[in-house]
Amino acid sequence: MSEIQxxxxxxxxxxxxxxxxxxxxxxxxxxxxxx
Amino acid sequence: xxxxxxxxxxxxxxxxxxxxxHGPEPGLMRWVKTTNHKDxxxxxxxxxxxxxLIGGAMAMVIRAELFMPGLQFVxxxxxxxxxxxxxxxxxxxxxMPAFVGLANIQIPTMIGAPDMALPRxxxxxxxxxxxxxxxxxxxxxxxxxxxxxxxxxxxPLSTTxxxxxxxxxxxxxxxxxxxxxxxxINIIATVMNMRASGMKLxxxxxxxxxxxxxxxxxxxAMPVLAxxxxxxxxxxxxxxxxxxxxxxxxxxxxxxxxxFFGHPEVYIMxxxxxxxxxxxxxxxxxxxxxxxxSMVYATGSIAVLSFVVWAHHMFLTGMPVAGQxxxxxxxxxxxxxxxxxxxxxxxxxWRGSLSFEIPMMWAVAFVILFTxxxxxxxxxxxxxxxxxxHDTYFVVAHFHYVLVTGxxxxxxxxxxxxxxxxxxxxxNEKLATIxxxxxxxxxxxxxxxxxxxxxxxxxxxxxxxxxQFADFNLIASVGGFVFGLSFLLLAYIIVDCIRNGRVVxxxxxxxxxxxxxxxxPTPAPYHTFNEEPPRELILKxxxxxxx
Numbered sequence: 291m292s293e294i295q296x297x298x299x300x301x302x303x304x305x306x307x308x309x310x311x312x313x314x315x316x317x318x319x320x321x322x323x324x325x
Numbered sequence: 326x327x328x329x330x331x332x333x334x335x336x337x338x339x340x341x342x343x344x345x346x347h348g349p350e351p352g353l354m355r356w357v358k359t360t361n362h363k364d365x366x367x368x369x370x371x372x373x374x375x376x377x378l379i380g381g382a383m384a385m386v387i388r389a390e391l392f393m394p395g396l397q398f399v400x401x402x403x404x405x406x407x408x409x410x411x412x413x414x415x416x417x418x419x420x421m422p423a424f425v426g427l428a429n430i431q432i433p434t435m436i437g438a439p440d441m442a443l444p445r446x447x448x449x450x451x452x453x454x455x456x457x458x459x460x461x462x463x464x465x466x467x468x469x470x471x472x473x474x475x476x477x478x479x480x481p482l483s484t485t486x487x488x489x490x491x492x493x494x495x496x497x498x499x500x501x502x503x504x505x506x507x508x509x510i511n512i513i514a515t516v517m518n519m520r521a522s523g524m525k526l527x528x529x530x531x532x533x534x535x536x537x538x539x540x541x542x543x544x545x546a547m548p549v550l551a552x553x554x555x556x557x558x559x560x561x562x563x564x565x566x567x568x569x570x571x572x573x574x575x576x577x578x579x580x581x582x583x584x585f586f587g588h589p590e591v592y593i594m595x596x597x598x599x600x601x602x603x604x605x606x607x608x609x610x611x612x613x614x615x616x617x618x619s620m621v622y623a624t625g626s627i628a629v630l631s632f633v634v635w636a637h638h639m640f641l642t643g644m645p646v647a648g649q650x651x652x653x654x655x656x657x658x659x660x661x662x663x664x665x666x667x668x669x670x671x672x673x674x675w676r677g678s679l680s681f682e683i684p685m686m687w688a689v690a691f692v693i694l695f696t697x698x699x700x701x702x703x704x705x706x707x708x709x710x711x712x713x714x715h716d717t718y719f720v721v722a723h724f725h726y727v728l729v730t731g732x733x734x735x736x737x738x739x740x741x742x743x744x745x746x747x748x749x750x751x752x753n754e755k756l757a758t759i760x761x762x763x764x765x766x767x768x769x770x771x772x773x774x775x776x777x778x779x780x781x782x783x784x785x786x787x788x789x790x791x792x793q794f795a796d797f798n799l800i801a802s803v804g805g806f807v808f809g810l811s812f813l814l815l816a817y818i819i820v821d822c823i824r825n826g827r828v829v830x831x832x833x834x835x836x837x838x839x840x841x842x843x844x845x846p847t848p849a850p851y852h853t854f855n856e857e858p859p860r861e862l863i864l865k866x867x868x869x870x871x872x
Contacts, residue, residue: 293857294439297442297518297519298442298518298519300517300518301442301443301514301515301517301518301519302443302514304442304513304514304517304518305442305443305446305510305511305513305514308509308510308513308514308544309506309510311544312506312510312544312547312548313548315544315545315548315549315552316548316549316551316552316555319548319549319551319552319553319582320552320555320556323552323556323567323578323582324567
């Protein structure tokens with residue numbers, strides 16, 4: 291695996307985690323507002 | 326292939342296959358299909374500039390109407406649409422995309438990365454924007470007109486009493502938010518994963534640091550905005566009552582949610598500005614940046630504090646005194662890290678070998694004028710004073726000093742600083758000097774009298790006013806027209822530079838500039854840093870480890 295490939299694989303993981311956080315915040319906004 | 330080849334390598338291989346010079350694809354499709362960070366950055370910047378002109382034209386309508394007391398040119402409803410669309414277009418269409426554009430072009434070259442981490446998503450992040458912007462502006466041509474409830478779109482004005490076009494406005498905001506979130510994900514992943522292995526976090530240039538922190542603000546704030554407009558959508562169309570008191574909801578809750586997004590949004594628009602200024606001032610002071618690590622920590626502190634002060638926008642909605650006290654003190658606390666930054670910029674200049682090239686003039690103007698905006702912000706943060714100033718032109722003066730002479734000036738400074746590196750040509754410095762003085766003088770004629778108007782009690786978002794406000798409004802309008810015209814000169818300077826500017830060949834366009842981007846040939850090649858820069862070079866080019 292090349293250096294760039296290795297870095298990009300890590301970047302995909304980072305992106306997935308950050309996207310999950312964003313979705314969680316969006317969901318929390320709706321859930322907490324509906325209480 | 327698709328499962329084993331990464332985006333960047335696929336891109337490089339495609340270019341190598343189709344074009345033996347590793348250059349861009351010829352023709353207009355280059356701009357549609359590009360995954361190159363520089364191309365996408367330029368697209369962002371041109372889009373932002375076009376939106377700036379459109380939003381600026383709306384500001385001219387506002388200032389024309391306010392030139393004299395009485396109703397002159399437009400109906401009050403249309404005036405409200407102008408103030409609303411002006412704010413939305415400038416925030417979401419001009420300032421934010423311009424900073425993302427600068428991030429796209431600069432961050433990979435500043436951290437020794439070949440491109441952004443997710444280049445195809447980068448293309449998508451940009452190309453959502455023109456459609457979202459077009460949809461937002463199309464609402465003005467729909468039955469009932471466009472949004473007229475202010476850029477803060479408070480319920481129930483934006484729910485029960487809004488025109489039908491508001492659903493398109495909601496969709497446009499969703500798309501703009503989606504674009505911002507994808508852009509932020511890309512920046513975080515690029516900084517964390519694509520950085521040259523010899524560059525530690527505390528070696529990163531300040532522009533990269535401020536954008537890295539800004540990206541986290543975007544990730545935390547934009548989904549809240551998406552939630553707010555989603556609830557607006559369901560309140561309007563699906564019978565929910567999130568913000569409808571008649572159904573058990575709470576319109577004040579909308580304000581809490583909006584400002585939980587809205588206040589960090591302010592810092593999303595100013596932290597990258599701090600980064601740009603922190604790059605420019607050391608270059609033209611010929612000194613390392615004073616207090617690099619305190620700059621990083623101050624940026625982080627501002628980011629954290631920005632999430633715990635939102636209700637200072639809502640002192641008049643009614644809240645317990647303890648709540649008022651908390652939000653007042655927390656707000657005033659932000660002046661500490663902000664003061665650290667201003668102190669560090671001044672200390673960098675102190676006893677430096679200063680020269681005042683065009684970017685430096687804009688940077689100095691930024692430090693002075695942004696500080697005026699910061700000071701009026703402090704005044705607004707004090708509860709008993711805010712009760713007087715709330716919803717007056719004092720607030721308009723405050724946030725225009727922060728966003729125009731702050732954020733926008735830093736973008737102009739950044740463009741003047743990096744443009745020769747991008748296109749390999751130098752702009753006409755005489756014209757740029759005229760542009761600087763033209764803009765700096767007129768912007769103060771435009772916005773400074775608004776302080777007095779606000780203190781005298783003139784409300785914002787009103788197309789007519791009492792006679793006692795006439796003189797200052799006339800002065801502000803004249804300043805507004807002159808300032809607005811200065812952007813036509815800026816457009817000419819940039820186009821003239823790209824087409825006819827003096828050719829620049831030195832890698833280091835400004836002789837004392839530090840940073841990896843200045844080690845690249847001028848103009849910067851289409852693909853850069855396919856090989857990692859060594860740590861020795863990174864340390865040598867660090868702007869804070871010595872000149």
